[in-house]
Amino acid sequence: MNDEVSGNVMVLAEHTGKQVSEGTFELIGKARELASAMGCKTEVILLGSRELAGQLSGADIVVCMEHPGLIEYLPEAYERALLEVLVQRPPRLLMMSNATIGLDLGSSLSARWDAPLVAYVSALDVDGRAVTATAKILGGKVLAEVELKGERGIVTVLGGALSASAAQLGGTPEVIDLVPPAGLDSLRMSLRQVLEPDPGDIDISAADMLVSVGRGIESQDNMEIVLELADALGVPLSASRPVVDAGWLPKTRQVGQSGLKVKPRVYLALGISGAPEHLEGMRNAELIIACNTDAGAPIFGAAHFGTTVDLFDLVPELVDKIRG
Amino acid sequence: MRIVVPMRAVPDLVEEIELTADETGIDREYLTFVLSEWDAQALEEALLLKDSSGAEVVAVGLADDPEIDQVLYTALAKGADAAVKITYSSAAGSSGSAGLRTADRAAVLAGYLAAQPADLVMTGVQAADDLDGQLPSALAVLLDLPHVSVAVSVEEAAGSVTVRQEFAAGISHELQVQLPAVIGVQSARQAPRYAPITRIRQAMQAGGLREVTVTLPPARSTLIVRRMHRPEETGHAEMLAGSAGEVADQILGLLRARGLVKG
Numbered sequence: 001m002n003d004e005v006s007g008n009v010m011v012l013a014e015h016t017g018k019q020v021s022e023g024t025f026e027l028i029g030k031a032r033e034l035a036s037a038m039g040c041k042t043e044v045i046l047l048g049s050r051e052l053a054g055q056l057s058g059a060d061i062v063v064c065m066e067h068p069g070l071i072e073y074l075p076e077a078y079e080r081a082l083l084e085v086l087v088q089r090p091p092r093l094l095m096m097s098n099a100t101i102g103l104d105l106g107s108s109l110s111a112r113w114d115a116p117l118v119a120y121v122s123a124l125d126v127d128g129r130a131v132t133a134t135a136k137i138l139g140g141k142v143l144a145e146v147e148l149k150g151e152r153g154i155v156t157v158l159g160g161a162l163s164a165s166a167a168q169l170g171g172t173p174e175v176i177d178l179v180p181p182a183g184l185d186s187l188r189m190s191l192r193q194v195l196e197p198d199p200g201d202i203d204i205s206a207a208d209m210l211v212s213v214g215r216g217i218e219s220q221d222n223m224e225i226v227l228e229l230a231d232a233l234g235v236p237l238s239a240s241r242p243v244v245d246a247g248w249l250p251k252t253r254q255v256g257q258s259g260l261k262v263k264p265r266v267y268l269a270l271g272i273s274g275a276p277e278h279l280e281g282m283r284n285a286e287l288i289i290a291c292n293t294d295a296g297a298p299i300f301g302a303a304h305f306g307t308t309v310d311l312f313d314l315v316p317e318l319v320d321k322i323r324g
Numbered sequence: 325m326r327i328v329v330p331m332r333a334v335p336d337l338v339e340e341i342e343l344t345a346d347e348t349g350i351d352r353e354y355l356t357f358v359l360s361e362w363d364a365q366a367l368e369e370a371l372l373l374k375d376s377s378g379a380e381v382v383a384v385g386l387a388d389d390p391e392i393d394q395v396l397y398t399a400l401a402k403g404a405d406a407a408v409k410i411t412y413s414s415a416a417g418s419s420g421s422a423g424l425r426t427a428d429r430a431a432v433l434a435g436y437l438a439a440q441p442a443d444l445v446m447t448g449v450q451a452a453d454d455l456d457g458q459l460p461s462a463l464a465v466l467l468d469l470p471h472v473s474v475a476v477s478v479e480e481a482a483g484s485v486t487v488r489q490e491f492a493a494g495i496s497h498e499l500q501v502q503l504p505a506v507i508g509v510q511s512a513r514q515a516p517r518y519a520p521i522t523r524i525r526q527a528m529q530a531g532g533l534r535e536v537t538v539t540l541p542p543a544r545s546t547l548i549v550r551r552m553h554r555p556e557e558t559g560h561a562e563m564l565a566g567s568a569g570e571v572a573d574q575i576l577g578l579l580r581a582r583g584l585v586k587g
Contacts, residue, residue: 049345104474107459111462118456141554144552147551189470191497193498235584247514247515257492258495264583266331289575305564306564314572321573322585
């Protein structure tokens with residue numbers, strides 16, 4: 001390792017206790033590229049469950065910290081454990097997902113470890129010793145190129161932004177065990193139970209086609225017209241997050257980062273702007289057709305076909321023509 | 325229980341976003357600002373706690389933020405018990421809060437909360453422009469409080485709260501969190517309530533925004549924005565032209581070709 005580089009590129013592994021998440025492999029793949037450009041190593045932090053180290057063959061080093069309180073994610077426990085890792089083995093760059101754990105701990109680690117943080121990162125580059133992160137902000141409408149100067153930094157990376165392929169390389173990482181910090185048994189919060197999704201509803205991830213509706217539907221009363229279209233086509237109705245948050249469709253119908261990832265043959269997006277969190281859930285659909293009156297909506301960057309015709313004009317036409 | 329809800333407005337994403345001439349920020353002059361959707365969810369969840377257990381709900385905002393009066397009066401119209409506008413003076417001089425980073429924003433709010441402690445701080449899990457990270461945990465560190473983000477339900481339980489924290493694919497964790505605490509709200513248990521414009525006007529006429537001043541420590545953020553730009557299109561949809569009827573025909577043609585529509 002080059003002595004001038006203060007540390008390695010470090011990735012926080014996210015896991016269920018049994019399986020390392022797909023997003024973690026995307027991060028490891030990118031970490032390997034950056035480490036190679038900076039002449040340092042790729043380290044992966046594995047909290048809770050040491051036996052998962054075998055899944056992390058893309059890493060040079062796996063830093064394990066075993067403790068019963070770290071097997072399931074708990075914000076305060078993870079924060080203390082991660083801070084301990086950062087203090088003992090300060091990396092040049094810590095990479096986390098921009099999902100729940102990154103949203104939860106990014107800012108607090110940034111403050112406690114005194115390192116700048118860039119959120120919503122979709123690309124990373126090394127320029128000499130400076131790391132440049134590109135963040136998708138304002139619902140994906142603006143990209144900000146941000147330089148992380150200094151000796152340390154944290155990025156939270158959007159899912160689906162990077163390729164996972166490089167992380168699958170076979171290797172045998174060195175495993176380093178760290179002792180958990182004191183205080184993991186005296187936290188101000190506890191995990192009471194893990195709740196699985198309600199299995200009672202339709203599984204949208206198994207559908208051949210989805211009619212999906214976003215904020216552009218404007219009100220609950222208007223949901224009737226898209227329900228009618230889904231019904232005429234005989235396919236389920238799904239939605240982006242604002243529609244589910246408004247309570248107009250159940251959580252089981254949500255597509256995106258905090259909902260489900262879907263890969264239907266056809267995804268008809270109605271009034272969906274295409275925020276990065278939504279694109280993460282549907283970008284792999286075989287055919288994406290998007291309807292949005294805003295010609296600049298990011299959804300058109302992901303769709304195969306698009307129209308700026310108003311959905312309130314288009315949907316009744318579709319229903320009439322299907323029903324003949 | 326005293327619940328403080330930090331709120332603010334963000335650029336309306338329905339509109340075109342213009343960049344500044346030097347391309348390192350967004351041009352705010354002609355932008356419309358609307359209440360951050362996650363802050364609306366946080367306020368709703370706080371009001372639900374008020375409905376069920378009689379908590380006191382205080383909406384707070386930074387005085388220099390765009391549309392902050394509108395945001396706070398709307399909160400009062402929806403049922404907040406009080407609204408506070410925070411002015412800050414900085415050692416480095418105040419340049420308005422429009423370009424404030426999350427870390428600085430957290431410092432202002434922590435200054436207020438240190439003097440006026442809350443049992444529970446509830447705010448939006450994120451905002452559309454929080455490039456340097458999210459407010460809830462940045463604020464929690466400064467106040468040395470436990471924090472949970474991506475909450476989809478917060479309920480009171482004797483000296484603590486029961487919080488549901490959401491993960492991908494519909495999985496969630498139920499946590500017991502001691503008070504005081506900071507919660508980043510993803511969504512409330514029900515859709516945010518509506519405040520009729522007449523009630524917002526009444527709140528405005530009644531006045532009643534309290535004003536406090538805090539001293540902001542020197543800025544801590546060290547991000548250097550080199551450039552902002554619109555996404556370069558690596559691909560773009562083929563746009564279907566024509567009337568609604570003509571576009572519908574083209575879409576049905578695509579579906580028929582895949583055997584998804586008969587006829």
